[in-house]
Amino acid sequence: MALDEARMLTQYEAPEKDLYELGEMPPLGHVPSQMYAWAIRRERHGEPDKSFQVEVVETPKIDAHEVLVLVMAAGVNYNGVWAGLGVPISPFDSHGADYHIAGSDASGIVWKVGSKVKNWNVGDEVVIHCNQDDGDDEECNGGDPMYSPTQRIWGYETPDGSFAQFTRVQAQQLLMRPTHLTWEESACYTLTLATAYRMLFGHAPHDIKPGQHVLVWGASGGLGSYAIQLAKAAGAHAIGVISDEDKRDFVMSLGAKGVINRNDFSCWGQLPTVNTPEYAAWFGEARRFGKAIWDITGKGNNVDMVFEHPGEATFPVSSFVCKKGGMIVICAGTSGFNCTFDVRYIWMHQKRIQGSHFAHLKQAASANRLMCEGLINPCMSEVFSWNEIPQAHIKMLRNQHKPGNMSVLVQSPKAGLKTLEDVLNAGPMT
Numbered sequence: 001m002a003l004d005e006a007r008m009l010t011q012y013e014a015p016e017k018d019l020y021e022l023g024e025m026p027p028l029g030h031v032p033s034q035m036y037a038w039a040i041r042r043e044r045h046g047e048p049d050k051s052f053q054v055e056v057v058e059t060p061k062i063d064a065h066e067v068l069v070l071v072m073a074a075g076v077n078y079n080g081v082w083a084g085l086g087v088p089i090s091p092f093d094s095h096g097a098d099y100h101i102a103g104s105d106a107s108g109i110v111w112k113v114g115s116k117v118k119n120w121n122v123g124d125e126v127v128i129h130c131n132q133d134d135g136d137d138e139e140c141n142g143g144d145p146m147y148s149p150t151q152r153i154w155g156y157e158t159p160d161g162s163f164a165q166f167t168r169v170q171a172q173q174l175l176m177r178p179t180h181l182t183w184e185e186s187a188c189y190t191l192t193l194a195t196a197y198r199m200l201f202g203h204a205p206h207d208i209k210p211g212q213h214v215l216v217w218g219a220s221g222g223l224g225s226y227a228i229q230l231a232k233a234a235g236a237h238a239i240g241v242i243s244d245e246d247k248r249d250f251v252m253s254l255g256a257k258g259v260i261n262r263n264d265f266s267c268w269g270q271l272p273t274v275n276t277p278e279y280a281a282w283f284g285e286a287r288r289f290g291k292a293i294w295d296i297t298g299k300g301n302n303v304d305m306v307f308e309h310p311g312e313a314t315f316p317v318s319s320f321v322c323k324k325g326g327m328i329v330i331c332a333g334t335s336g337f338n339c340t341f342d343v344r345y346i347w348m349h350q351k352r353i354q355g356s357h358f359a360h361l362k363q364a365a366s367a368n369r370l371m372c373e374g375l376i377n378p379c380m381s382e383v384f385s386w387n388e389i390p391q392a393h394i395k396m397l398r399n400q401h402k403p404g405n406m407s408v409l410v411q412s413p414k415a416g417l418k419t420l421e422d423v424l425n426a427g428p429m430t
Helices: 078-085 183-187 190-201 222-233 245-253 277-297 315-321 361-372 386-397 420-426
Strands: 034-040 053-058 066-075 106-113 125-128 166-170 174-176 213-216 237-242 258-261 303-308 322-330 352-355 380-384 405-409
Touching: 066 183, 066 190, 078 386, 106 166, 106 183, 174 361, 183 380, 183 405, 190 222, 190 303, 190 361, 213 222, 222 237, 222 245, 222 303, 222 361, 237 245, 237 277, 245 258, 258 277, 277 315, 303 315, 315 322, 380 386, 386 405
Parallel strands: 213 237, 213 303, 237 258, 303 322, 322 352, 380 405
Antiparallel strands: 034 053, 066 106, 066 166, 066 405, 106 125, 125 174
């Protein structure tokens, strides 16, 4: 039986105002004309402590198929870093608005619904998945919505993300919140969990199967921690790659079959020119890394799938250690975008290189059900206050964050709260 059940709406009184302080609750369903938000503007692109600034902005207006959500907590993802820096693209090149509110994960309460929204009501507790589309093309109606020409990521390619008191989303973005989790635990997982789910199960026939092996880069991070848990849930074997020995026990506790520390090897970065002494040195180290995989899988057993997201630093090795007929699936390039590889090992061994980008609603909902049933741990590592949102992104930019996923409080006044009643009893932030 699911751990989560619908709750009765909490009744309370509050004044109607045009602007509320952080943690101050408006009357249920009352939409103030203004709100606080961490805004990015094109002219101040740079590191998050420069590009993110608190502003009072207009509360978004919704159309017939949209929903306004009061944000209780939000997740920290690398696209917030990218939005602040303005690379690999500036979010303003996507949406053209005057300012950008980052944040592509949130938990909160439905505060207003559009006239054509039928499945959600004011007061519903939700998490938000970050894929948007216009819903009216062939891919959205019988194909894969992630291939739609209108596909976009809320909070990165749209101007109205989760680092604000209210956020505007399409109704199809809403998912049931796991109410056994706190607001901040609920807010930290949807983007990375759904991304990992599509990478592992969304690219048939190379969906991971029982008994197969998957090499997971960044195994202690947000994506990696879910990839390991999902692989285990499917009966597959995850091999985690870490860069800090202190993270070994954490990765093993998630269910990894084995762990490799990449600092024990020196085959990282762009591929040297083939048939040079530098290539020979790289090849020797890459083979040694492959031997470390065999020490876990058994001699001669290369991995069926490589779960890639560092990109430039690791891709040459990923394309080498994947088995014949296997797949390297990649969703990011956190170490750089110029991926190189020895193509002989791709065509001769008939390997597949597959790009992957978030997930469509069915995949996000399937992943969310696993969380609601308690089969996946959100692996929340740190909780930051509203005022610490830039610092949380600085930690991510510099790879100084703890293993797992980071969350920030928005309307929830302190960590550990699970319900609207908890928030009301706790009172506004001090």
